[in-house]
Amino acid sequence: MRTLKYSITKILIYTISALLIYFLKTNVFAMSCDVDTVRAIHLYSDVQQSRVAVTQANPRFVQVSFPSDLNPKPSITKDAKYSYYDVLVPFSMTASYFTVVNGNGTYYAGNTELNSIQAHLKVNGGDFFGVNENGILRFRLRDSKTINSIVFYVPIFLFTNSSYITASEVDIISILDSWGQVQFYTCDDNSNIENKLDETNDKLQETQDYLEDDDTSGANSSASGFFNNFSNTDHGGLSGIVSAPMRLINALSSSSCSPLTFPLPFVNEQVTLPCMSPIYSQNFGTFLTLYRLITTGLIGYWVCIKLYGKVRAIKKPEDDRIEVLEL
Amino acid sequence: MINKLLMGIMNLIISLVNVLLSPIDTLIANALPSVSDALNAFNSLIDYLINFLGYVVDASGLSSTAISLVIMYYGFVLVVPLAVSTIKLAITWYDKLKP
Numbered sequence: 024m025r026t027l028k029y030s031i032t033k034i035l036i037y038t039i040s041a042l043l044i045y046f047l048k049t050n051v052f053a054m055s056c057d058v059d060t061v062r063a064i065h066l067y068s069d070v071q072q073s074r075v076a077v078t079q080a081n082p083r084f085v086q087v088s089f090p091s092d093l094n095p096k097p098s099i100t101k102d103a104k105y106s107y108y109d110v111l112v113p114f115s116m117t118a119s120y121f122t123v124v125n126g127n128g129t130y131y132a133g134n135t136e137l138n139s140i141q142a143h144l145k146v147n148g149g150d151f152f153g154v155n156e157n158g159i160l161r162f163r164l165r166d167s168k169t170i171n172s173i174v175f176y177v178p179i180f181l182f183t184n185s186s187y188i189t190a191s192e193v194d195i196i197s198i199l200d201s202w203g204q205v206q207f208y209t210c211d212d213n214s215n216i217e218n219k220l221d222e223t224n225d226k227l228q229e230t231q232d233y234l235e236d237d238d239t240s241g242a243n244s245s246a247s248g249f250f251n252n253f254s255n256t257d258h259g260g261l262s263g264i265v266s267a268p269m270r271l272i273n274a275l276s277s278s279s280c281s282p283l284t285f286p287l288p289f290v291n292e293q294v295t296l297p298c299m300s301p302i303y304s305q306n307f308g309t310f311l312t313l314y315r316l317i318t319t320g321l322i323g324y325w326v327c328i329k330l331y332g333k334v335r336a337i338k339k340p341e342d343d344r345i346e347v348l349e350l
Numbered sequence: 351m352i353n354k355l356l357m358g359i360m361n362l363i364i365s366l367v368n369v370l371l372s373p374i375d376t377l378i379a380n381a382l383p384s385v386s387d388a389l390n391a392f393n394s395l396i397d398y399l400i401n402f403l404g405y406v407v408d409a410s411g412l413s414s415t416a417i418s419l420v421i422m423y424y425g426f427v428l429v430v431p432l433a434v435s436t437i438k439l440a441i442t443w444y445d446k447l448k449p
Binding site: 263264265268270272273276296333 | 361363367368370372374375378390392400402405409412413415419420423426428430431434
Protein backbone atom coordinates (compact mmCIF):
# COMPACT_ATOMS: atom_id res chain seq x y z
CA MET A 24 0.00 0.00 0.00
CA ARG A 25 2.78 2.39 0.86
CA THR A 26 4.43 1.65 -2.48
CA LEU A 27 1.20 2.40 -4.28
CA LYS A 28 0.89 5.74 -2.47
CA TYR A 29 4.46 6.55 -3.39
CA SER A 30 3.86 5.66 -7.04
CA ILE A 31 0.70 7.75 -7.26
CA THR A 32 2.46 10.69 -5.65
CA LYS A 33 5.39 10.35 -8.03
CA ILE A 34 3.11 10.22 -11.07
CA LEU A 35 1.27 13.31 -9.84
CA ILE A 36 4.52 15.18 -9.32
CA TYR A 37 5.79 14.21 -12.79
CA THR A 38 2.51 15.25 -14.40
CA ILE A 39 2.43 18.60 -12.66
CA SER A 40 6.09 19.21 -13.50
CA ALA A 41 5.52 18.38 -17.15
CA LEU A 42 2.54 20.71 -17.32
CA LEU A 43 4.54 23.45 -15.61
CA ILE A 44 7.47 23.06 -18.00
CA TYR A 45 5.12 23.09 -20.99
CA PHE A 46 3.47 26.24 -19.71
CA LEU A 47 6.79 27.97 -19.16
CA LYS A 48 8.06 26.92 -22.57
CA THR A 49 5.00 28.04 -24.43
CA ASN A 50 4.20 31.17 -22.49
CA VAL A 51 7.27 32.58 -20.80
CA PHE A 52 10.54 31.35 -22.19
CA ALA A 53 9.59 30.78 -25.79
CA MET A 54 12.08 32.52 -28.08
CA SER A 55 10.82 31.34 -31.45
CA CYS A 56 9.04 33.67 -33.82
CA ASP A 57 5.65 32.72 -35.11
CA VAL A 58 3.42 34.34 -37.64
CA ASP A 59 0.81 36.10 -35.61
CA THR A 60 -1.51 37.49 -38.22
CA VAL A 61 -1.67 37.49 -41.96
CA ARG A 62 -3.87 40.24 -43.22
CA ALA A 63 -4.79 41.06 -46.73
CA ILE A 64 -5.13 44.77 -47.12
CA HIS A 65 -6.10 46.95 -49.97
CA LEU A 66 -3.54 49.57 -50.86
CA TYR A 67 -5.04 52.58 -52.47
CA SER A 68 -3.98 55.90 -53.72
CA ASP A 69 -5.13 59.08 -52.06
CA VAL A 70 -3.61 61.35 -54.69
CA GLN A 71 -5.94 60.82 -57.56
CA GLN A 72 -6.44 63.76 -59.89
CA SER A 73 -3.53 65.70 -58.46
CA ARG A 74 -0.80 67.41 -60.40
CA VAL A 75 2.84 66.98 -59.55
CA ALA A 76 6.06 68.04 -61.22
CA VAL A 77 8.51 65.34 -62.05
CA THR A 78 12.09 65.64 -63.11
CA GLN A 79 14.64 63.04 -63.82
CA ALA A 80 16.89 64.22 -61.05
CA ASN A 81 14.09 64.61 -58.58
CA PRO A 82 11.36 62.08 -59.08
CA ARG A 83 8.28 62.80 -57.07
CA PHE A 84 7.09 60.44 -54.48
CA VAL A 85 3.42 59.87 -54.31
CA GLN A 86 2.03 58.94 -50.98
CA VAL A 87 -0.09 55.85 -50.70
CA SER A 88 -1.52 55.04 -47.34
CA PHE A 89 -3.17 52.19 -45.63
CA PRO A 90 -6.75 52.71 -44.59
CA SER A 91 -6.79 54.78 -41.45
CA ASP A 92 -8.73 52.19 -39.46
CA LEU A 93 -6.19 49.42 -40.03
CA ASN A 94 -3.80 50.43 -37.25
CA PRO A 95 -1.59 47.35 -37.53
CA LYS A 96 -0.04 45.87 -34.45
CA PRO A 97 3.69 45.21 -34.13
CA SER A 98 4.79 42.84 -36.83
CA ILE A 99 8.25 42.02 -35.76
CA THR A 100 10.86 39.35 -36.25
CA LYS A 101 14.03 39.63 -34.32
CA ASP A 102 17.31 39.54 -36.16
CA ALA A 103 19.48 37.40 -33.93
CA LYS A 104 22.75 38.79 -35.25
CA TYR A 105 22.12 42.52 -35.09
CA SER A 106 19.25 42.64 -32.60
CA TYR A 107 16.99 44.28 -35.12
CA TYR A 108 13.30 43.81 -35.38
CA ASP A 109 12.14 43.28 -38.94
CA VAL A 110 8.74 44.11 -40.32
CA LEU A 111 8.12 42.36 -43.58
CA VAL A 112 5.56 43.68 -46.03
CA PRO A 113 5.25 41.71 -49.24
CA PHE A 114 3.57 43.79 -51.91
CA SER A 115 2.51 43.68 -55.47
CA MET A 116 1.13 46.33 -57.76
CA THR A 117 -1.12 45.60 -60.61
CA ALA A 118 -2.07 48.82 -62.34
CA SER A 119 -1.31 52.47 -62.56
CA TYR A 120 -2.28 55.18 -64.94
CA PHE A 121 -1.20 58.72 -65.47
CA THR A 122 -1.20 61.50 -68.07
CA VAL A 123 1.64 63.88 -68.76
CA VAL A 124 0.72 67.47 -69.53
CA ASN A 125 2.89 70.26 -70.89
CA GLY A 126 2.08 73.67 -72.25
CA ASN A 127 0.67 72.22 -75.44
CA GLY A 128 -1.62 69.85 -73.74
CA THR A 129 -1.51 66.20 -73.12
CA TYR A 130 1.10 64.46 -75.10
CA TYR A 131 1.43 61.20 -73.34
CA ALA A 132 -0.93 58.99 -71.48
CA GLY A 133 -0.61 55.44 -70.48
CA ASN A 134 0.57 53.02 -67.93
CA THR A 135 3.90 53.17 -66.28
CA GLU A 136 6.08 50.56 -64.80
CA LEU A 137 6.20 50.76 -61.07
CA ASN A 138 8.93 48.49 -59.92
CA SER A 139 10.11 50.46 -57.00
CA ILE A 140 8.45 51.44 -53.84
CA GLN A 141 9.62 53.10 -50.71
CA ALA A 142 7.82 52.86 -47.47
CA HIS A 143 7.67 55.14 -44.52
CA LEU A 144 6.87 53.53 -41.21
CA LYS A 145 5.34 55.60 -38.45
CA VAL A 146 6.00 54.16 -35.02
CA ASN A 147 6.04 55.45 -31.51
CA GLY A 148 9.19 57.38 -30.94
CA GLY A 149 10.32 57.94 -34.49
CA ASP A 150 9.98 57.29 -38.18
CA PHE A 151 11.76 54.68 -40.20
CA PHE A 152 12.21 54.24 -43.88
CA GLY A 153 12.00 50.83 -45.33
CA VAL A 154 13.94 49.22 -48.13
CA ASN A 155 12.61 47.33 -51.06
CA GLU A 156 13.95 43.84 -51.51
CA ASN A 157 12.39 41.78 -54.24
CA GLY A 158 8.86 42.80 -53.56
CA ILE A 159 9.21 42.79 -49.81
CA LEU A 160 9.36 45.90 -47.74
CA ARG A 161 11.65 45.48 -44.80
CA PHE A 162 11.61 47.78 -41.85
CA ARG A 163 14.18 47.58 -39.15
CA LEU A 164 13.53 48.77 -35.65
CA ARG A 165 15.80 48.82 -32.68
CA ASP A 166 13.07 48.14 -30.19
CA SER A 167 9.71 46.50 -30.15
CA LYS A 168 7.22 49.29 -30.68
CA THR A 169 3.66 49.82 -31.63
CA ILE A 170 3.28 50.62 -35.30
CA ASN A 171 0.87 53.43 -35.88
CA SER A 172 0.80 53.41 -39.65
CA ILE A 173 2.74 52.47 -42.71
CA VAL A 174 2.89 54.95 -45.57
CA PHE A 175 4.13 54.01 -49.02
CA TYR A 176 5.85 56.46 -51.28
CA VAL A 177 5.78 55.51 -54.90
CA PRO A 178 8.50 57.16 -56.95
CA ILE A 179 7.33 58.30 -60.36
CA PHE A 180 9.88 57.81 -63.09
CA LEU A 181 8.56 58.73 -66.48
CA PHE A 182 10.16 57.58 -69.63
CA THR A 183 9.29 57.52 -73.26
CA ASN A 184 11.31 55.68 -75.79
CA SER A 185 13.61 54.45 -73.05
CA SER A 186 14.60 57.96 -71.96
CA TYR A 187 13.45 59.96 -69.03
CA ILE A 188 11.44 63.09 -69.48
CA THR A 189 13.50 65.92 -68.17
CA ALA A 190 10.73 68.13 -66.94
CA SER A 191 7.07 67.71 -66.92
CA GLU A 192 3.92 67.92 -64.97
CA VAL A 193 1.97 64.82 -64.38
CA ASP A 194 -1.69 64.52 -63.76
CA ILE A 195 -1.89 61.42 -61.71
CA ILE A 196 -5.18 59.79 -62.27
CA SER A 197 -4.49 56.62 -60.48
CA ILE A 198 -1.12 55.61 -59.26
CA LEU A 199 -1.79 52.20 -58.08
CA ASP A 200 -4.59 49.97 -57.23
CA SER A 201 -3.22 46.82 -55.79
CA TRP A 202 -3.53 44.27 -53.13
CA GLY A 203 -0.82 43.78 -50.61
CA GLN A 204 -0.36 41.29 -47.88
CA VAL A 205 1.16 42.20 -44.60
CA GLN A 206 2.61 39.46 -42.49
CA PHE A 207 2.76 40.30 -38.87
CA TYR A 208 5.34 38.47 -36.86
CA THR A 209 5.66 38.31 -33.14
CA CYS A 210 8.60 37.11 -31.15
CA ASP A 211 8.48 35.93 -27.59
CA ASP A 212 11.50 37.92 -26.73
CA ASN A 213 12.44 39.66 -23.52
CA SER A 214 9.88 42.38 -24.03
CA ASN A 215 7.10 39.81 -24.19
CA ILE A 216 8.35 38.20 -21.00
CA GLU A 217 8.36 41.62 -19.38
CA ASN A 218 4.81 42.15 -20.56
CA LYS A 219 3.74 38.83 -19.08
CA LEU A 220 5.43 39.72 -15.81
CA ASP A 221 3.65 43.06 -15.84
CA GLU A 222 0.33 41.30 -16.42
CA THR A 223 1.06 38.93 -13.54
CA ASN A 224 1.99 41.82 -11.30
CA ASP A 225 -1.21 43.61 -12.25
CA LYS A 226 -3.27 40.55 -11.35
CA LEU A 227 -1.45 40.22 -8.04
CA GLN A 228 -2.11 43.87 -7.36
CA GLU A 229 -5.82 43.35 -8.13
CA THR A 230 -5.91 40.47 -5.65
CA GLN A 231 -4.11 42.59 -3.07
CA ASP A 232 -6.54 45.45 -3.59
CA TYR A 233 -9.45 43.03 -3.25
CA LEU A 234 -8.09 41.65 0.01
CA GLU A 235 -7.42 45.09 1.42
CA ASP A 236 -10.81 46.45 0.43
CA ASP A 237 -12.56 47.24 3.71
CA ASP A 238 -15.90 48.03 2.11
CA THR A 239 -18.21 45.40 3.61
CA SER A 240 -21.49 47.05 2.69
CA GLY A 241 -22.60 44.12 0.56
CA ALA A 242 -21.30 41.40 2.85
CA ASN A 243 -24.52 40.85 4.78
CA SER A 244 -26.65 40.28 1.72
CA SER A 245 -24.01 38.07 0.13
CA ALA A 246 -23.58 35.92 3.22
CA SER A 247 -27.28 35.45 3.82
CA GLY A 248 -28.05 34.95 0.16
CA PHE A 249 -25.64 32.03 -0.04
CA PHE A 250 -27.96 29.90 2.06
CA ASN A 251 -31.24 30.96 0.50
CA ASN A 252 -31.96 27.50 -0.84
CA PHE A 253 -31.77 25.80 2.52
CA SER A 254 -34.90 25.57 4.62
CA ASN A 255 -35.12 24.84 8.32
CA THR A 256 -38.88 24.84 8.64
CA ASP A 257 -39.36 21.09 8.82
CA HIS A 258 -38.26 19.65 12.14
CA GLY A 259 -40.61 16.73 12.55
CA GLY A 260 -39.81 13.48 14.27
CA LEU A 261 -36.35 12.30 15.13
CA SER A 262 -34.55 14.89 13.03
CA GLY A 263 -36.23 17.64 15.06
CA ILE A 264 -34.78 16.26 18.27
CA VAL A 265 -31.33 15.81 16.77
CA SER A 266 -31.29 19.33 15.48
CA ALA A 267 -32.89 20.86 18.58
CA PRO A 268 -29.65 22.26 20.04
CA MET A 269 -28.82 23.90 16.77
CA ARG A 270 -32.29 25.36 16.49
CA LEU A 271 -31.85 26.73 20.00
CA ILE A 272 -28.54 28.38 19.09
CA ASN A 273 -30.00 29.62 15.84
CA ALA A 274 -32.94 31.15 17.67
CA LEU A 275 -30.59 32.64 20.27
CA SER A 276 -28.59 34.42 17.60
CA SER A 277 -31.69 35.99 16.10
CA SER A 278 -33.84 36.42 19.19
CA SER A 279 -35.34 39.73 20.17
CA CYS A 280 -37.48 40.49 23.13
CA SER A 281 -41.21 40.88 22.82
CA PRO A 282 -43.61 41.38 25.76
CA LEU A 283 -44.78 38.06 27.14
CA THR A 284 -48.52 37.53 27.22
CA PHE A 285 -50.18 34.50 28.77
CA PRO A 286 -53.50 33.70 30.47
CA LEU A 287 -53.45 33.64 34.25
CA PRO A 288 -54.96 30.42 35.58
CA PHE A 289 -58.04 30.49 37.74
CA VAL A 290 -58.52 34.24 37.21
CA ASN A 291 -59.09 34.03 33.48
CA GLU A 292 -57.21 37.22 32.63
CA GLN A 293 -54.36 37.98 30.27
CA VAL A 294 -51.08 38.92 31.86
CA THR A 295 -48.46 40.89 29.91
CA LEU A 296 -44.88 40.95 31.13
CA PRO A 297 -42.84 43.79 29.59
CA CYS A 298 -39.24 43.41 28.43
CA MET A 299 -36.95 43.82 31.39
CA SER A 300 -33.93 45.59 29.85
CA PRO A 301 -35.46 49.08 29.89
CA ILE A 302 -36.58 48.53 33.49
CA TYR A 303 -33.11 47.37 34.52
CA SER A 304 -31.48 50.33 32.81
CA GLN A 305 -33.88 52.76 34.43
CA ASN A 306 -33.63 51.47 37.98
CA PHE A 307 -30.22 49.77 38.22
CA GLY A 308 -28.04 51.65 35.74
CA THR A 309 -24.65 51.42 37.47
CA PHE A 310 -25.29 48.04 38.97
CA LEU A 311 -26.44 46.70 35.60
CA THR A 312 -23.25 47.92 33.93
CA LEU A 313 -21.15 46.27 36.62
CA TYR A 314 -23.18 43.08 36.39
CA ARG A 315 -22.81 42.93 32.62
CA LEU A 316 -19.09 43.59 32.85
CA ILE A 317 -18.52 40.78 35.32
CA THR A 318 -20.76 38.25 33.54
CA THR A 319 -19.21 39.04 30.17
CA GLY A 320 -15.73 38.54 31.61
CA LEU A 321 -16.65 35.25 33.25
CA ILE A 322 -18.41 33.96 30.13
CA GLY A 323 -15.49 35.06 27.97
CA TYR A 324 -13.04 33.25 30.21
CA TRP A 325 -15.21 30.15 30.19
CA VAL A 326 -15.52 30.24 26.39
CA CYS A 327 -11.77 30.62 25.93
CA ILE A 328 -11.02 27.68 28.22
CA LYS A 329 -13.62 25.52 26.55
CA LEU A 330 -12.51 26.45 23.05
CA TYR A 331 -8.92 25.63 23.93
CA GLY A 332 -10.04 22.24 25.18
CA LYS A 333 -12.11 21.62 22.08
CA VAL A 334 -9.28 22.47 19.73
CA ARG A 335 -6.96 20.15 21.62
CA ALA A 336 -9.59 17.42 21.47
CA ILE A 337 -10.01 17.86 17.73
CA LYS A 338 -6.28 17.47 17.24
CA LYS A 339 -6.40 14.04 18.86
CA PRO A 340 -6.80 11.46 16.12
CA GLU A 341 -8.65 9.02 18.36
CA ASP A 342 -11.32 11.57 19.29
CA ASP A 343 -14.31 10.83 17.07
CA ARG A 344 -17.02 12.58 19.02
CA ILE A 345 -19.56 14.58 17.07
CA GLU A 346 -21.44 16.81 19.44
CA VAL A 347 -24.22 17.45 16.96
CA LEU A 348 -25.18 13.78 17.03
CA GLU A 349 -24.90 13.38 20.79
CA LEU A 350 -28.40 13.36 22.22
CA MET B 351 -21.87 39.16 8.60
CA ILE B 352 -20.44 36.46 10.87
CA ASN B 353 -23.83 36.15 12.50
CA LYS B 354 -25.50 35.64 9.14
CA LEU B 355 -22.87 33.15 8.11
CA LEU B 356 -23.27 31.21 11.34
CA MET B 357 -27.04 31.11 10.88
CA GLY B 358 -26.59 29.92 7.35
CA ILE B 359 -24.28 27.10 8.42
CA MET B 360 -26.74 26.13 11.14
CA ASN B 361 -29.57 26.04 8.63
CA LEU B 362 -27.44 23.99 6.30
CA ILE B 363 -26.65 21.39 8.94
CA ILE B 364 -30.25 21.27 10.14
CA SER B 365 -31.37 20.68 6.57
CA LEU B 366 -28.80 17.95 6.11
CA VAL B 367 -29.90 16.27 9.33
CA ASN B 368 -33.48 16.43 8.10
CA VAL B 369 -32.51 14.82 4.83
CA LEU B 370 -30.47 12.09 6.48
CA LEU B 371 -33.12 11.21 9.03
CA SER B 372 -36.19 11.61 6.87
CA PRO B 373 -36.36 7.85 5.97
CA ILE B 374 -36.23 6.95 9.67
CA ASP B 375 -38.82 9.61 10.44
CA THR B 376 -41.05 8.18 7.73
CA LEU B 377 -40.56 4.67 9.06
CA ILE B 378 -41.44 5.74 12.60
CA ALA B 379 -44.45 7.70 11.41
CA ASN B 380 -45.80 4.68 9.52
CA ALA B 381 -44.80 1.81 11.81
CA LEU B 382 -44.92 3.47 15.21
CA PRO B 383 -47.43 6.31 15.03
CA SER B 384 -47.55 6.76 18.82
CA VAL B 385 -43.79 7.23 19.01
CA SER B 386 -44.00 9.65 16.15
CA ASP B 387 -46.67 11.64 18.00
CA ALA B 388 -44.46 11.71 21.12
CA LEU B 389 -41.51 12.95 19.12
CA ASN B 390 -43.63 15.59 17.45
CA ALA B 391 -44.95 16.68 20.82
CA PHE B 392 -41.41 17.07 22.07
CA ASN B 393 -40.54 19.13 19.03
CA SER B 394 -43.62 21.26 19.56
CA LEU B 395 -42.49 21.85 23.13
CA ILE B 396 -39.08 22.98 21.92
CA ASP B 397 -40.68 25.30 19.39
CA TYR B 398 -42.92 26.71 22.11
CA LEU B 399 -39.97 27.27 24.43
CA ILE B 400 -37.99 28.93 21.69
CA ASN B 401 -40.73 31.55 21.51
CA PHE B 402 -39.81 32.64 25.02
CA LEU B 403 -36.08 32.57 24.44
CA GLY B 404 -35.86 36.23 23.51
CA TYR B 405 -37.67 37.28 26.63
CA VAL B 406 -35.54 35.05 28.87
CA VAL B 407 -32.32 36.37 27.39
CA ASP B 408 -33.54 39.92 27.83
CA ALA B 409 -34.61 39.24 31.39
CA SER B 410 -31.24 37.73 32.26
CA GLY B 411 -29.68 41.14 31.74
CA LEU B 412 -26.66 39.71 29.96
CA SER B 413 -24.86 41.94 27.50
CA SER B 414 -24.98 41.27 23.80
CA THR B 415 -21.26 40.50 23.87
CA ALA B 416 -21.77 37.71 26.36
CA ILE B 417 -24.63 36.29 24.28
CA SER B 418 -22.45 36.44 21.18
CA LEU B 419 -19.66 34.61 23.00
CA VAL B 420 -22.04 31.83 24.01
CA ILE B 421 -23.40 31.57 20.47
CA MET B 422 -19.90 31.51 19.07
CA TYR B 423 -18.83 28.75 21.41
CA TYR B 424 -21.82 26.51 20.75
CA GLY B 425 -21.61 27.26 17.05
CA PHE B 426 -18.01 26.11 17.11
CA VAL B 427 -18.83 23.01 19.13
CA LEU B 428 -21.71 22.00 16.92
CA VAL B 429 -20.19 22.82 13.54
CA VAL B 430 -16.44 22.26 13.62
CA PRO B 431 -16.35 18.71 15.02
CA LEU B 432 -18.95 17.72 12.43
CA ALA B 433 -16.82 19.18 9.66
CA VAL B 434 -13.69 17.49 10.97
CA SER B 435 -15.53 14.20 11.33
CA THR B 436 -16.91 14.51 7.81
CA ILE B 437 -13.41 15.00 6.44
CA LYS B 438 -12.20 12.01 8.44
CA LEU B 439 -15.11 9.97 7.10
CA ALA B 440 -14.34 10.98 3.52
CA ILE B 441 -10.70 10.04 3.98
CA THR B 442 -11.74 6.70 5.48
CA TRP B 443 -14.02 6.02 2.53
CA TYR B 444 -11.26 6.92 0.12
CA ASP B 445 -8.89 4.65 2.00
CA LYS B 446 -11.36 1.78 1.79
CA LEU B 447 -12.29 2.28 -1.85
CA LYS B 448 -8.90 2.86 -3.38
CA PRO B 449 -7.31 -0.16 -5.06
